[in-house]
Amino acid sequence: ELAPSVVHSCEHGKSMAEASRTSEARRDAVFARWVIFSPARSRRPTDLKSHGPANPSPGPDDGAPKPSCPFCLGRESECAPEIFRVPPPDASPPWRIRVIENLFPALRREAAPPAPEDEEPVGAGECAVRGFGFHDVVIETPHHEVRLWDLDAEGVRDVLLAYARRVQQLAEHPAVKYVQVFKNQGASAGASMAHSHSQMLGTPFVPPSVTSRLNCMKEVFERSGKCSLCVVPSKDILVSETHNFSAFVPFAASYPFEIWIVPRQHSSYFHETDQDKVLDLAGLLKSMLHKLCKQLNDPPFNYMIHSAPFGLSSSCLPYTHWFLQIVPQLSVIGGFEMGSGCHINPVFPEDAAKILREIDGS
Amino acid sequence: ELAPSVVHSCEHGKSMAEASRTSEARRDAVFARWVIFSPARSRRPTDLKSHGPANPSPGPDDGAPKPSCPFCLGRESECAPEIFRVPPPDASPPWRIRVIENLFPALRREAAPPAPEDEEPVGAGECAVRGFGFHDVVIETPHHEVRLWDLDAEGVRDVLLAYARRVQQLAEHPAVKYVQVFKNQGASAGASMAHSHSQMLGTPFVPPSVTSRLNCMKEVFERSGKCSLCVVPSKDILVSETHNFSAFVPFAASYPFEIWIVPRQHSSYFHETDQDKVLDLAGLLKSMLHKLCKQLNDPPFNYMIHSAPFGLSSSCLPYTHWFLQIVPQLSVIGGFEMGSGCHINPVFPEDAAKILREIDGS
Ligand SMILES: Nc1ncnc2c1ncn2[C@@H]1O[C@H](COP(=O)(O)OP(=O)(O)O[C@H]2O[C@H](CO)[C@@H](O)[C@H](O)[C@H]2O)[C@@H](O)[C@H]1O
Numbered sequence: 001e002l003a004p005s006v007v008h009s010c011e012h013g014k015s016m017a018e019a020s021r022t023s024e025a026r027r028d029a030v031f032a033r034w035v036i037f038s039p040a041r042s043r044r045p046t047d048l049k050s051h052g053p054a055n056p057s058p059g060p061d062d063g064a065p066k067p068s069c070p071f072c073l074g075r076e077s078e079c080a081p082e083i084f085r086v087p088p089p090d091a092s093p094p095w096r097i098r099v100i101e102n103l104f105p106a107l108r109r110e111a112a113p114p115a116p117e118d119e120e121p122v123g124a125g126e127c128a129v130r131g132f133g134f135h136d137v138v139i140e141t142p143h144h145e146v147r148l149w150d151l152d153a154e155g156v157r158d159v160l161l162a163y164a165r166r167v168q169q170l171a172e173h174p175a176v177k178y179v180q181v182f183k184n185q186g187a188s189a190g191a192s193m194a195h196s197h198s199q200m201l202g203t204p205f206v207p208p209s210v211t212s213r214l215n216c217m218k219e220v221f222e223r224s225g226k227c228s229l230c231v232v233p234s235k236d237i238l239v240s241e242t243h244n245f246s247a248f249v250p251f252a253a254s255y256p257f258e259i260w261i262v263p264r265q266h267s268s269y270f271h272e273t274d275q276d277k278v279l280d281l282a283g284l285l286k287s288m289l290h291k292l293c294k295q296l297n298d299p300p301f302n303y304m305i306h307s308a309p310f311g312l313s314s315s316c317l318p319y320t321h322w323f324l325q326i327v328p329q330l331s332v333i334g335g336f337e338m339g340s341g342c343h344i345n346p347v348f349p350e351d352a353a354k355i356l357r358e359i360d361g362s
Numbered sequence: 363e364l365a366p367s368v369v370h371s372c373e374h375g376k377s378m379a380e381a382s383r384t385s386e387a388r389r390d391a392v393f394a395r396w397v398i399f400s401p402a403r404s405r406r407p408t409d410l411k412s413h414g415p416a417n418p419s420p421g422p423d424d425g426a427p428k429p430s431c432p433f434c435l436g437r438e439s440e441c442a443p444e445i446f447r448v449p450p451p452d453a454s455p456p457w458r459i460r461v462i463e464n465l466f467p468a469l470r471r472e473a474a475p476p477a478p479e480d481e482e483p484v485g486a487g488e489c490a491v492r493g494f495g496f497h498d499v500v501i502e503t504p505h506h507e508v509r510l511w512d513l514d515a516e517g518v519r520d521v522l523l524a525y526a527r528r529v530q531q532l533a534e535h536p537a538v539k540y541v542q543v544f545k546n547q548g549a550s551a552g553a554s555m556a557h558s559h560s561q562m563l564g565t566p567f568v569p570p571s572v573t574s575r576l577n578c579m580k581e582v583f584e585r586s587g588k589c590s591l592c593v594v595p596s597k598d599i600l601v602s603e604t605h606n607f608s609a610f611v612p613f614a615a616s617y618p619f620e621i622w623i624v625p626r627q628h629s630s631y632f633h634e635t636d637q638d639k640v641l642d643l644a645g646l647l648k649s650m651l652h653k654l655c656k657q658l659n660d661p662p663f664n665y666m667i668h669s670a671p672f673g674l675s676s677s678c679l680p681y682t683h684w685f686l687q688i689v690p691q692l693s694v695i696g697g698f699e700m701g702s703g704c705h706i707n708p709v710f711p712e713d714a715a716k717i718l719r720e721i722d723g724s
């Protein structure tokens with residue numbers, strides 16, 4: 001259910017939605033997922049305490065490193081090995097960003113990569129592969145109390161460039177099929193560390209959502225000759241636009257106030273985006289995170305970069321289009337969603353977009 | 363991350379897992395989803411408070427209805443209309459089970475069903491349909507403090523038979539393509555009502571997970587000539603077996619301590635199961651819920667019945683096999699899982715099954 005704070009802060013938008021619309025089911029052209037939109041659901045009562053959004057903001061800003069936080073400046077020795085830092089170690093100012101190994105990796109770089117003969121088995125059926133892969137952490141700032149969107153646009157750009165640089169390195173490993181870049185902010189979005197950071201996992205297989213995304217976009221392309229994400233989003237779901245990117249609430253958003261940031265020019269791989277465009281993206285990302293924070297009472301959130309698997313044949317490039325998905329954590333997943341894969345979203349995308357347009361993102 | 367209580371109560375199993383195994387990735391033969399098993403992940407530290415499993419047990423058992431609970435005996439008038447009750451209204455004892463309309467339905471029975479020409483659009487691409495469908499609640503007991511597994515096996519059977527009877531009614535509606543039966547127990551499993559209940563949603567489309575399950579099982583069948591769920595589960599993942607059903611932790615479980623209860627004889631539709639078998643299933647379900655409650659410290663959980671869509675052509679029946687999935691809520695989903703669709707599970711199925719076998723389920 002929506003956390004009380006959200007119910008409060010969106011009252012305007014929701015009563016509008018309730019007045020003007022009843023339930024509707026929509027299917028998107030990227031994942032081919034059905035979503036049920038049901039504004040009335042947000043009015044149901046509860047006699048169980050729901051955990052509202054955890055407050056992800058750390059304590060008062062006294063500038064000092066938090067004694068127990070290994071991601072703080074000066075505690076580098078408590079971390080798993082560094083991969084690179086920005087600026088490089090020989091530069092005079094201290095680091096602003098560090099890319100390090102995850103000390104508790106889900107997949108291990110030391111494991112033997114799958115041999116060519118046990119490469120991702122084609123066809124369906126049970127199978128198991130050794131836990132080879134790369135699991136890295138990007139520390140976005142040396143300061144415990146700074147959030148990603150507190151950085152200036154250049155600072156956010158440098159974080160995105162650090163992602164891109166590390167993805168490029170992983171792309172060169174023949175056994176890595178995909179890299180999932182993601183950020184968890186706040187305990188109910190899964191974060192175990194409060195210090196601002198993101199992660200990435202390089203996997204020896206193409207993950208399930210990537211496979212279904214490619215299959216869906218391929219089918220749309222074959223039928224319509226169009227890439228699903230080259231289609232210009234309609235004005236009523238648009239939140240903001242820059243020269244190179246659109247930010248909008250997707251037509252069949254699975255989650256209330258979900259936002260997609262999509263490059264306006266067709267492009268398959270996030271990590272191939274050039275520096276200028278990354279600065280443009282950084283400004284838009286910062287502004288969207290600001291809007292969510294202001295309008296939804298500082299909610300926990302996740303963002304994920306959806307890019308293409310490596311080594312895709314050139315015939316697949318016309319229908320693969322990378323994007324960044326931001327999901328504020330406002331609702332709990334129940335058995336319906338877990339079982340059917342179909343989400344129930346109490347806020348229509350048009351209403352969420354209107355609310356997000358209204359507030360200033362700077 | 364695993365809630366502290368779980369880390370404690372599973373210490374034995376996890377150290378075993380850590381000693382004997384490192385990471386591994388597995389893909390199942392039902393949904394074709396990759397899952398990463400990583401026992402070391404459960405040792406990572408946290409400086410963010412995680413919400414432990416909400417305690418789903420209501421207050422002391424004084425037998426009285428809870429003043430505010432519309433699902434309690436005597437408060438029937440505060441509920442949306444009843445569909446049927448068990449025993450029927452003319453019987454002398456009061457009701458034991460009520461199937462009612464959901465007062466805040468995600469889909470509406472009053473909406474016009476999709477016209478044949480806008481039936482589920484074939485092919486990919488964006489589309490929208492009116493919010494027609496059925497959303498019902500099954501009140502499993504008249505007493506606020508009784509949990510499903512407190513009922514005797516006959517009582518649980520009657521709940522399952524109520525599901526089956528209502529599914530059968532919905533199957534007769536030409537515009538209903540699928541019914542998802544599910545139960546949310548505890549706030550972090552999504553429940554908004556504490557009084558023991560389940561729900562079902564009859565949808566005018568085939569939900570995404572059902573489509574991918576059927577596609578995967580079809581591919582396995584075409585390649586191997588076998589139904590994925592007719593294959594006998596190996597001894598090390600088996601938790602318990604009866605004459606008609608197996609309960610096991612699936613080979614590629616997405617969630618720690620997830621359990622599947624599968625009919626041993628091939629069968630496509632849950633609601634066609636005969637009465638004797640339903641009693642057998644009820645005993646096994648009750649025992650599994652007991653085990654989870656005892657071994658994992660009364661965790662919130664969901665269960666879902668995965669059955670076949672209605673009106674399936676007879677050529678699909680050989681590879682569709684219904685089952686019931688139980689998922690205790692022990693971990694939080696993060697950006698990796700949301701983005702990739704690939705779960706990270708810190709507990710190997712073999713270890714979870716061993717722990718669940720050890721404890722008495724009665
Ligand atoms: N000294 C140190 N040096 C290097 N690395 C260190 C470190 N101390 C801690 N770490 C790592 O830092 C990471 C912090 O990550 P997050 O807070 O984003 O979420 P976490 O990965 O714990 O789990 C969330 O995200 C994952 C993936 O989505 C979900 O599986 C999970 O359930 C959810 O809680 C952890 O992965 C941890 O292993």
Ligand SMILES: Nc1ncnc2c1ncn2[C@@H]1O[C@H](COP(=O)(O)OP(=O)(O)O[C@H]2O[C@H](CO)[C@@H](O)[C@H](O)[C@H]2O)[C@@H](O)[C@H]1O
Nearest residue numbers: 001332334335336432441442464465466546552553554555
């Ligand atoms: N007087 C009354 N008469 C009839 N019905 C009444 C009623 N009072 C309340 N209800 C209904 O009873 C249901 C209770 O259901 P649950 O507690 O299982 O979870 P809920 O559906 O709220 O949401 C959880 O499950 C859904 C589906 O998985 C998720 O979308 C959601 O996020 C999660 O919190 C609610 O759907 C409510 O509408």
